[in-house]
Amino acid sequence: MRKYVSIFVALVVAASMLAGCAQNSTPRPKEGGTLIVSHQDDPISFNPDWKTDDYAYPINQNIFNKLVTLDPRYNIVPDLATKWEVSPDGKTYTFYLAKNVKWHDGTKFTSQDVKWTFDTIIQKKGTAYNNLQAVESIECPDDYTVVFKLKQPYSAFLGFLAWYGTFVMPKHVYEGTDWTTNPANQKPIGTGPFKFVEWVKGDHVTLEKNPDYFKGAPHLDKVVFRIIPDANTALQAFLNNEVDVAGVRPPLSEVGKLEKTDGVKVIKFAAPSRYYIAFNMRKAPWNNLDVRKAIALAVNRQEIVDKALKGLGQAAKGFYTPAIAWAYNDKDVLPERNLQEANRLLDAAGLKPNAEGIRLKIDLPYFQGSEWADMATVIKANLKEVGIDVNLQQLEIAAWMQKVLTDHDFDITILNGFQGPDPDNLRLRVGSNGNLQMMGYSNAEVDKLLDEASQLTKVEERAPKYKDVQRILSQELPIVPLAEVTSIYVFKSYVHGMPVEDGIGKVTFSDYSLVWLDKK
């Protein structure tokens, strides 16, 4: 187990090198100031573990801590737990907690808070429930130690703990109340670097410095999350100096321009998330491998990157994210674009073109958002070239879920998603019972490989199994990967100590505890 930890440390180091930003000539941080971050929309609430709430997450990162967390490069880094051990059988995880931690209301933080948090998530079916199904029991041998006992070895466990819905919540505030309606959901009490000040609905959320932060007081006096739902308006506000950090991702088309803008810093790197096409294999012709193959041959992945993604990211090659390199299979990859072959396959499948050259009319539901629309548009244009007429169905996300996930009423669809923090993620995307497996795909071998891999603890043992899965996927093509998602961070160059720069290996995304402002 020591070994395991050291592997982790190596990873962190490697990642820091990868980031490549040598911070040798770091000037002294200036204290004080207010950081304004544009923010997409109102949080649902500040109960960080109850519902999936993308709009609360970046704020919660500053208010709460997890046991372990992910840095902006998806490395697992210590948070409340300063160190941890995994038993050789992979079934017991022991976390040693930081000792000088206080809740914002002054109460001391203990292992009881951790136990209560995870018990509640499991019991009340919090958003991370699914990821914690392996947990058998949680024990607190003392105030600063927490032991998780698992039903079976689950190698992705640590990653999931670091991911979402696992913020440690104050037991003393919540115990005995309905955690869905506790007043603290509006006025959260956490352990994080910033304390909650106010939430003006629809306008902003203000946090202030927590001088007693156990990792050291942050430099900033205040962080304000300014709510601007419209990406374009948000960009305007950023350019107008109304905002320091673009928390709302700017329109992809503007990134190039931003990079050339004085006083603006743009950091991009491939995220372990990717866009892909999913076929509805329950119905013809998608149950025919040749047809799926034809689509894979017909889609111009580079054009998608160039036009829909404005050159940000790279065309997908294999069947898992290359960002998690040890699990990535670079041998079994997608075929090159070949319209002739695609046409031949379609002909062979009996899909002959009619008088207008149309073989097939298909529905492509996708959810709103300009990159999706653009991607769908390129796919539509690509498939037109092989005689497939794509009817685009733009749906807002609720309707998309209903149509695709529940009713399976589609031909092909496009989606993306975080494929980490552990390759076990593949289970929910391509496993027979995966919650995000809308293809109707079922391969016993894949399921078996995924199960086995999740119970192994050693990377070198797990890797071949995942690579096998990718090989099968490349042969059976239930999905066609399109492109890698690019993480983009945009902020003013006077903003220093951003998580994505100085925070690598230290803090999680949007944790502004290290940030300081180099301006008056």
Place this chain on the structure above:
Amino acid sequence: MDENAARARFTRSLKEFWMAYSSQKQAVAGLLILLLVVAVAFLAPYISPYDPNYLGDTLMEAPGRQHLLGTDGMGRDVFSMILHGTRVSLLVGVISALLSGMIGTLVGGISGFFGGTVDAVISEIIDIFLMLPTFFLILIIVAMFGSSMLNVMIVIGLTSWPGNARLMRAQALSLRERTFVIGAKVIGESRGSILFRYIIPNGIFPVIANTTMQVASAILTEAGLSFLGLGDPNVVSWGRLIYDGRAYLTSAWWISTFAGMAIVVTVMGFYLIGDGLNRVLNPKLRDERQ
């Protein structure tokens, strides 16, 4: 011979109508705009320099010789897209307005002419529909049920008829008291026949004028929906151009700007015509020529 005479009268009354209409500069301007827009709609494939769906390789190129109004973020020619968008806007506008006009005429005509309980019930329904926050309703339906053009047209049509119904009802109510309608009753015409032979033909003019205006507001509604990302993605519409172009506002202002201008011009055309028709066809406003 009689037929010729009748035709001659018809021609003459058309002529009179045209005289009254054409004496209004603004109305004529509206008509010219409409003619232009319709011509563009029909000729779009022939006059467009590019296929509006063709994804060119120069993204966000500024307006210039190669691309009159520039290209969008996907390399499509904005000018061609605007030309093709004419069809969608016209189609959505006209179909939904027609639908609303037809429902409104029938419902309002029946309500106003039949009177009594029928009227009481229908006008209550009209009132209820008038009180609906229509745009919100359209938004909900389109957002939840999908944003195909057909949906948009039907929903706009189904939610915008009460205005027409109220106009037609008012007309029917006053026509009902007109001597020639009472006279028709006395000579033994049935209620249905009176409705279709006298009430609707004589009362429809304000509805026609209003329907013309509704084409305009339907175009605006479609644009509004598209702006919220609820347009039909399979077609090129001006609203969607604005919506798409919004993402490029600072770096490629021309996408949203020109599409918006196309809307303004077309919508204005319909408003001008509607107002012109109103002044000619609506006796109350006839004196108020500009």
Place this chain on the structure above:
Amino acid sequence: MGRYLLKKAGAAVLTIIFVLVLNFFIIHIAPGDPARILSGLDNPSPEVIQTLREKYGLDKPLQVQLVTYFKRVIKGDLGHSIVYDRPVWTLIKERLGATLLLTFTSAIIAFVLGSLLGAYSATRQGSKVDAALSFVAYLLYSMPSFWLGLMLILVFASWLKILPTSGMVNLRAPSTGILHYLDVFWHLILPATTLSLVQIPAYYRITRSSVSGVLKEDFITMFRASGMDERKIFRKYAFKNAILPTVTVFGLHLAYVVTGAALVEIVFAWPGMGRLMLGAIYRRDYPLLMGIYLIMSLSVAVTMIVVDILYAVLDPRIRYT
């Protein structure tokens, strides 16, 4: 009058009930499941979804849900938001202020400017100024509000950089007291201008036509025949008679402000009801949607009744019995 109001109120209640039922079914029949959305896209678990369904009563038959809803509404409880787990009314209340500030400001500006310009045009029919004003009115009338908003941002915020793009207050320099109000006013300029500009034509047109109609009335001729000063005739007699239709438009605008402003609110990131509404649609927050709808219908109904009362005050011919 009292009786009339009672009757009106009764009709309004009926209308609202109808509207709510209609809306209830539209919302619930539409595809999409709030529990599903709340459970997220990353790793949605069927158990979580089921728990959520049970918690919010979404597993019950539709008619049961409807009845439950009405029972609650009658007690004055709009229910709890599925997404936010907070009372719907609280959520609405938080946003209502901003929306009302924006919409009232713009409605009043539009009302005053529009009717003044309309009256001015009516007395100078056929003049160049009249022609120019009418043209501008048509132009603005034809403009999608959101597009106008975008253009204003482009010009005044992006290019000229003289006004803020969005939001309600300057967060960099939080202020209190009078400065706070000035700050809000500063942020209000662009959105309010946008909304006013698109509303002005309605007032302009109605006032212009109603003033020119009144000026043709016999009693105006009568006052002219009496040698009364034209300005006095206009100020005292023509205007009061012509203002009625304008008041109706004002009432209608006020009634629909909440929805009407949604697009502009989105463009300017104005923290009002518009976005709450859109969010509720996207997240299928049924109780919140119903609550917003109820408030909107209510505001329409109340405004209508207020307009009726105003009418009775302004026009002695109207007697409600």
Place this chain on the structure above:
Amino acid sequence: MSGTGTSSRPTGHEEVLSAVEIQKWYPARRQILRLGHKDGGTFVKAVDGVNFSLRKGEILGVIGESGCGKSTMGKLLVGLEVPTGGKIYFQGQEATSLLKGDAKAFRRKAQIVFQNPFDTFDPRHNIASILSTPLKIHGIGSSDSERKEICCQALEQAGLRPAREYLFRFPHELSGGQLQRVSIVRAMLLKPLFLVADEPVSMLDVSVRADILNALLQLSEESSTAIVFISHDISVTRYISHRIAVMYLGRIVEIGDADEIISHPCHPYTRALISNFPSADPREAREGIQIQGEPPTPVNPGPGCYFAPRCFMTSEECLHSYPEEVDLGGGHLVWCHMVQR
């Protein structure tokens, strides 16, 4: 003086129309009613128990101020309104049940000429279509051309010659007088039992009135159609009618031979009405009898004589009971406490 009147009595004695106690009460509308009566049981008694009968070819003039119910009575007679009480008989047949049973047969019996000739016809239809429509509805004439022929004949008879000239004109191309003639032609195409002429000349210019009046007179003589002639113009009514009925607030207060009524009015209302009617002859300067106020709306009048509040010769009795009919002989009936046989 009354000699000419009696000599032109109708020749036939056949009764074509009789009205027995006909009533038309409207519930008082609560909305925007100016007078604002609030209690629930209020009725506007537009027609409140009218009795009369009409013989073949007879012309009965009905006079009274606006709001006295004369137009409503006209509408009741042609089935445009359904009486709320009483019965109307056409040649002994009860009218309301006829209207319900065989509406077309009813329409053929009762026709009307309206006040406003400019509004009597759909401006979109030409005269040919206007005239042939009733023929088509009632199955008169077997073909379009035959019907056209019938229309031509009727127009020529009515003095609109040559008929072809008029057939394809539209209403707005004819003068008021011509339109009113067409209106009479249309009514007569169905050969009705009787005709209601509701203020048929009041919208016409003075100089063309004679034409229409004479056309109606000719009609009643030639086809023995009975006519109920409703007007507020006393001299015109006297010119055309055999008998005159004077109405006040929904009731007939006096009825009798036309000249008799004009020259010897008995009811105070009739007297006030006639005395205030100016003559075109400046030599006939008369001072009108002053009565108070203007006719009130007929909302629950009574219990006494409806006219009592304005009457210049009221007695105590007038305020308590509605007067009984007083027969002055020669068909001259009056309802007034102050008139004795």
Place this chain on the structure above:
Amino acid sequence: MVATQQTNENNQCEESGGRPLLEILDLSVGYETGSGLVRAVDHVDLSLYAGESLGIVGESGSGKSTLVMSVLRLLPLDKTVVTGTVLFNGVDILRCPQQEMARIRWKEISIVFQKSMNSLSPVHKVWEQVEDIYRVHAPGASKDEIRERILHLFNVVNLSPRVLELYPHELSGGMLQRVCIALSLVHLPKLVIFDEATTALDVITQGQILDEVMRLERELKLTSIIVTHDISVVAKTCKRVAVMYAGRLMEVGDVGTVLVEPLHPYTKGLISSFPPLTGTRKKITGIPGALPDLKAPPPGCIFAPRCPEALKVCKEKSPVPTVVSRDGEEHLKDVKFGPGESAGLRNIQVPPIGAHVVACHKYGGDDA
């Protein structure tokens, strides 16, 4: 009392003789329409002496209302073409400055319109409007003074003082007409015009109001013009009558002469259209045909197409108004006037009081 004093002044004015109070000289009014100029009033000469009551009779489209509206200069400027001269007390009404006109209006000439329902602002109380109208010419008048004056007039026209506190819609047509009449008399003007003032009223109300008007004329020595389509109204209330047809004057003269023994064929036709109320029933005839198109009037006498007595000359030449003797035989050739003579405005002869003027070729109208 103010009223009596002013009456005396009027008396003096009449007694002093001289020029008429109102002279309409060669007045023409055309309305611009999209398809041509409608000649609503065509070369009309008419004069009125103080103390006279003149009835202007004509059917619809005869231009009688336009005539009186031009006397008050109330026609819309942009749509009408007015030529000729209107002299009131020597002031050229059509050309005097705006302030002068404002002074003349109501103070010197007032008018009562036909549609009394619309003659008052519906959203202001009667009192408010009375007050405002009164103050136009007496800006400093106190409320009491105005009240006293209007209540006196209300008394004259049989109105209760209560009316002042009501809104116009709360009054009946007759009451409103009375209010308007009272209002027209507040400044005791030299001339009151009644434009179809009783047309919309019922017989009894009309009779009573006409009686009141006559009484007022007698008591206050009003000079009045009564415009109507109803000869019987004129017969009852006026001393002189002017018969108009299609914008032209047909016959002017004493009521007793013109209505009893009309000369002009149109007047004859018009009178024969009124069936007598009493006496023998004689067949009435009316006038065949209809009003000519005023955008393209026929050459010659405008009445010629409908005239049963038309001669050849009638269809060629427009007749000139001529003063005839009482019996219509003797031509007074030296007093002639008509179009074309307006060059020397002041020299136009005005027919003497009581002159009988006919514009017809049969009565010397061709002697121009």
